[in-house]
Amino acid sequence: MSRFSSRLLWLAVPALLGTSVFAATTPGTTPQGTAAPKNPLALQFKTPSAARGAAIAGTCAGCHGKTGVSVQADIPSLAGQIPNYTQFQLAAFRAKLRPSNVMQQVASKLSDQDIADLSAYYAAQAVGPAWKAEPAARARGQKLFTAGDPARNVIACAVCHGSNGRGLNANHIASVTNLPPEYALEVLKEFHEAPTFGGLVPPETMRIAVKPLTDKDLKDVATYISSMK
Ligand code: HEC
Ligand code: HEC
Structure with a gap:
């Protein structure tokens, strides 16, 4: 077994869903006009309410920290x-695509609206301390994060994630600021x-970006993003 433990593997099999997982917001019909199979990652919700998200986030706090600032090095921050990104991951846990016994269990109790409201709530929370x-x-x-290493074909992470690491919602680029160090390194290794x-x-795009990185590079960028302010 390689170290690759399939936190990401389900993403490689969109064919199982009969559609691209990233076409999730396009409810559709097949060319023949028959109803397309429901994509489990296509959520339907009204304008998300961060206030309602806050009201139902209590059960998450024990693991992800108060306001989503994790204090456990192996549990991701959500703030x-x-x-x-948060919507997509919760939908994937609920559909039992992304592995994690605990998160599949948690997500099984969430409606589409709950997922949207929780995601809006966490997006609005300040990132934690370095x-x-x-x-x-x-x-x-x-x-490496800010300048890359052109001689080794390493693209600067900042090109996509932004110099502050906060990502870009429209392009599904995750925020990486203050991601706990162990979790960050594990995720980077899996993409690698x-x-x-x-x-x-x-x-x-993320997989291609980290391909040229060595183990030491991965460890060092994980250290950096976990300590970004
Ligand atoms: C018992 C602990 C526990 C509880 C309670 C919990 N989580 Fe999690 N959560 C985890 C762990 C552990 C992971 C990492 C799973 C993995 O990838 O192996 C995770 C991962 C996630 C992720 C993926 C983050 C990323 O960067 O990919 C999201 C989103 C998430 N949880 C949201 C929630 C929400 C919202 C709640 C409350 C409704 C919640 N969690 C409750 C332990 C928990
Ligand atoms: C070409 C654009 C691009 C570049 C360059 C890039 N990334 Fe990413 N990264 C992404 C996208 C898009 C995602 C979200 C992937 C997904 O949805 O599964 C992501 C996800 C991540 C995650 C997972 C976040 C989480 O919460 O689990 C980490 C960590 C990360 N990137 C770190 C880095 C680092 C460090 C570098 C530089 C070595 C880098 N990225 C370079 C586009 C990029």
Whole structure:
């Protein structure tokens, strides 16, 4: 077994859904005019309410931290995350596509509207304080993040994630600011080892971006993003 543990693998099999997982918001019919199979990642909701999201986020706080600022190095923070990303991941847990016993269980109780409201709530929360970081690793990670390394075909992470790491909702680019260090490194390793996701879907652009990175590079950029303010 490789280290690649399939947190991402389901993304590589959109054919199972009969449609691209990123066409999720286009309810459709087949060319013949018959109803298309329901895409489990296509959510239907009214204008999301962050206030209602706050009211139902209590059950999440024990693991993800109060206001979504995780204090556990292996549990992702949700504060400041772009709503498209949080929605998509919760829908994927609920559809039992993305693995995680605990999150599949949690998400099974959420309606489409709950998912939209929770995502709006967490998007509006301030990111947490910087995690402790070893200065040399952080400095090296910062250089890779902001400038890349053209000689080795490493694109600057900032080109997509922004120099502040806050991502871009419209393009499904996740926020990475203050992601806990262990979680960040694990996710980066998985993207690094992942097979192709096909097409130019968001995880494919990320996979290609981290391909040229060494283990040390991955560790250093993980250190940097966890300690970004
Ligand atoms: C018992 C602990 C626990 C509870 C309660 C919990 N989570 Fe999670 N959550 C996790 C863990 C652990 C992961 C990481 C799963 C993995 O990838 O292995 C996770 C992952 C996530 C992710 C994916 C984040 C990313 O960066 O990819 C989202 C979104 C999320 N949880 C939202 C929620 C919401 C919303 C609630 C409340 C309705 C909630 N969680 C309740 C433990 C929990
Ligand atoms: C070409 C654009 C692009 C570049 C360059 C890029 N990323 Fe990403 N990244 C993305 C997209 C898009 C996603 C969301 C993937 C998804 O939806 O599964 C992402 C996701 C991530 C995540 C997962 C976030 C989470 O909450 O689990 C991390 C961590 C990350 N990127 C870090 C980096 C680092 C570090 C670099 C530089 C070495 C980098 N990215 C370069 C586009 C990019």
